[in-house]
Amino acid sequence: MFDLVEFRHLKYIAAIAETGNFTRAAERLFLAQPSLSKQIKELEDGIGIQIFVRHHDGVRITPAGQMIVSYAIEAVKARNEIIQAARAVHGGTIPALRIGFSCFVQQDVLRSLRDAYASLFPGCPMQFSGGDPAQILRRMEEKSLDAAVLPLPISGEQWTVDQVASAPLAVCMRADDPLAQQMEIQPSELAKRLKIFRNPDAHPEAHARLLEMLAEIGIEPEVSSLATTPSDIQWMVQSGSGMALIDQKTPLDQSLTTRPIASVNWTADTAFVHPVHAEHPSLPVLTRHFRKMNGIAPAKRTSRRKHADDLQMTLLA
Amino acid sequence: MFDLVEFRHLKYIAAIAETGNFTRAAERLFLAQPSLSKQIKELEDGIGIQIFVRHHDGVRITPAGQMIVSYAIEAVKARNEIIQAARAVHGGTIPALRIGFSCFVQQDVLRSLRDAYASLFPGCPMQFSGGDPAQILRRMEEKSLDAAVLPLPISGEQWTVDQVASAPLAVCMRADDPLAQQMEIQPSELAKRLKIFRNPDAHPEAHARLLEMLAEIGIEPEVSSLATTPSDIQWMVQSGSGMALIDQKTPLDQSLTTRPIASVNWTADTAFVHPVHAEHPSLPVLTRHFRKMNGIAPAKRTSRRKHADDLQMTLLA
DNA sequence: GAGGTGCGATAGCTTCTGTCTATGGCCGAA
DNA sequence: TTCGGCCATAGACAGAAGCTATCGCACCTC
Known part of the structure; x- marks a missing residue:
């Protein structure tokens, strides 16, 4: 029953959700519109979940559908990145990941990075090199470093920055x-x-x-x-x-x-920084990894105080 | 090129990795062994990654393969849980998630839980009810609560506990x-x-x-x-x-x-707790969500001091 | 209200592919 | 040498995914 759902379907679902329209989604997928309609209909029937509500002017997404849509978008992206990275690992084309760090960065942050990398890219080497942030940014621009762990602020369109x-x-x-x-x-x-x-x-x-x-x-x-x-x-x-x-x-x-x-x-604050147009094949996967952590983390984020008083919960005794 | 990889393949890969053997994996999948061999071979050729090394006495996993195997196991489980949950949402069979909490739990933790639930299960109601941890655990046993946010320690085989x-x-x-x-x-x-x-x-x-x-x-x-x-x-x-x-x-x-x-x-410390044999359909997905956060979180976890200081102990509020 | 337009659904056909059975090759143990 | 376990190959077949053509429906315009 779960096995009806293939990545193909997830890709279709994502495209439909993004275009809001079967016809245009089909175009984007280089697919005939009836093929798409049929696939989605069979899927919906198969898993017993209506994902889209068809209207004459496009489609709406049901609440259950929304869950699946968000999942689909994520899952497809994750799959592609993992394969990309595994390909690089297999090809032996993963050069050591060259990390620069400022000596003002706490060691446990570096340790976490090392551990995360080792578990995501088993057997792939890393090289650490310390230095001034200015010098490290320069070396990333010169491509003699792949990424860095640096104190914030780091600005500039050329950098992808994830606070860690x-x-x-x-x-x-x-x-x-x-x-x-x-x-x-x-x-x-x-x-x-x-x-x-x-x-x-x-x-x-x-x-x-x-x-x-x-x-x-x-x-x-x-x-x-x-x-x-x-x-x-x-x-x-x-x-x-x-x-x-x-x-x-x-x-x-x-x-x-x-x-x-x-x-x-x-x-x-400390961030994991790399050039936007990353070269090292591990970087998309690593970045995804960090983003997940920061994403919808339950608690831990003291900065969430914003909603201090919008909290209205149903209290049952 | 990425689209060659379907969930079907991931399931096969997981089965092979777990049995260490094409023949037995095929049995487990109710599949003929040649079908399995062919699928995996075509996949490996297609994405250009050798996942398994065939030996006369079974298979070994390459490093790149290991990345894919871990991913495969996770991804299949995630898919099933999401669909399960979405089905429940769609069927309208998601009863309100009944959360108990101790008044010693900080409100931002509850707020994060509420937000996470709202984004994972759009439109599904929650009910919060405050009380003593002892009383709340009792109510979970009686199934008048689905889960709880409580101060640690909580021990006992019957509870699934995720620190948040x-x-x-x-x-x-x-x-x-x-x-x-x-x-x-x-x-x-x-x-x-x-x-x-x-x-x-x-x-x-x-x-x-x-x-x-x-x-x-x-x-x-x-x-x-x-x-x-x-x-x-x-x-x-x-x-x-x-x-x-x-x-x-x-x-x-x-x-x-x-x-x-x-x-x-x-x-x-504060944890999200629910009975191991959870009843509410959202719990597998919620738990997965929390685990991701805690998994290999890069820094942020001040509680990691354990290494440095044996005296550190999990405590109550 | 007649006709045009945009959107999704249906029907019928074709092509591709996932699966099957049968078989072969390889290696190690008896 | 022979047997047993394991994986690969070959060829046949059925099902599924895709295509084109067409329909139905709602809305808009004149």
Whole structure:
């Protein structure tokens, strides 16, 4: 009974749903319209579900049909991508996936990426190479890297960006700093002490954005120390050169601590980035994988607060 | 080229992979062995991927084949479940999905569930009903509820449990409490002041687990106030009856605040639970949906700290 | 209201293909 | 050597998917 449903049908269903019209769907499928009608009718009868309601001016989709339509579109795309990727694996034409990453990206993110890749592309090698975001983007443009894990923001039409992690942005300071007695750091206090930054050349866009955000809460920091790695930053903070802003998940030296900034809710976000016109055959599958996660994730997305009060549920006792 | 691949093939591939043998797979599929051989051969030739390596004593799976095999198994199952569910929707035989929830579950989790259901089962009604976890489990056994969103732990062979949210477990206290000046609460201090608990009858397993965890860090609390809702707890804390442990995401009254417990990393986890032998036709699809999220999720799962810290334990709210 | 237009359904024929049975080749165990 | 297990090949056949031609229906225009 389920076996009546073949990919062929799913493709037809997707085309009909997208054109809203058997005739045009048939054209798009290079098929005669009666063939299409017949296939769909037999399918509907076979599985006992009416998918489309025929009108004189096209078709409407039933609720049950909508379920099938969404599924069909997804399923066909997934099939094609998997086969494409498996073909590449089989042909041995999968070169190592060359991933660039910033040393400011948390290791567990890289680990997750590695694990996901290993399970999706068994036996296919990866190469990781660290570097500045600016340099890594350049290397992706030169095609000496396939993809990267980088701190946001990354803008530009040429990049496909999927956020994969997010952590609060916090003030890093010495644990024995008097300010560490406070729960949160006030912007006014931060303004005087925030002096350690990443080298702006490493990720100009992120630096600019950070300064912009600081300006919004009235901070125009004196940028006096430039670091290139998280341990540089920690060393600088430790040696008393000032405070820094870091990803709260960064593993910290014992002598250091972090505090949130009062009245804001900033995050350090990390994304999986690759050129829109990807070259490496694994990228569509990987991207699909990430999108699924972010899609309609139940809970976990604190940013969903938007609908805070539209919640109306039938309460039964 | 992709269109050569039909569900029929995926079913065959899955059967061959599972039996390791064309002949037995053919039997299982009620098919003559040559038909199967021919189908697979044509498929392999068509898409240009060798999936199986034929030996005199059966078949091995190539790496590219492995990708396709895993995909095939998943895809066939997904198709069947979707059709099953759509059939139920179409037949109007989908009774309202009756969800029980504990009032200690954060609303955004319920909202996500509602949204996911609405998008997977357009037009199908839900009914929510609040209550104690113990009572809700009982009602699921009696089949007056289909599924529930509950704090972990939930054990027992009869339940299918999928974690859907997790938040740090924190100490809830008055904002003007002297201890609120501290960043973290030491277990020794907590021991004296922790007095407010959920009614143990509401979720005996969680209560027991909480006491066990507290014992591990040397706390044997005096359980002097019993609450049945988060607002009870907040009221009790506010009125000076002691401290409580709560999900850090709980919306707090202004006069209250939370602090982490020093040296541990406990979380309050929430799960989607239903009887293993589910009755409601949407449950396979919903569960599949949640599993996808949790599967190989790249980062985002703060609860993954387990690796770093054995002390981390699944807990209650 | 007559005729035109756009859409889907039906009928009948053709072609393709998935399945069957029968058989062959290969390898290892008895 | 022979037998048994396994997969591949060959040829026949039936069913299914496709095509063309045509119909029916609703709506629009004049």
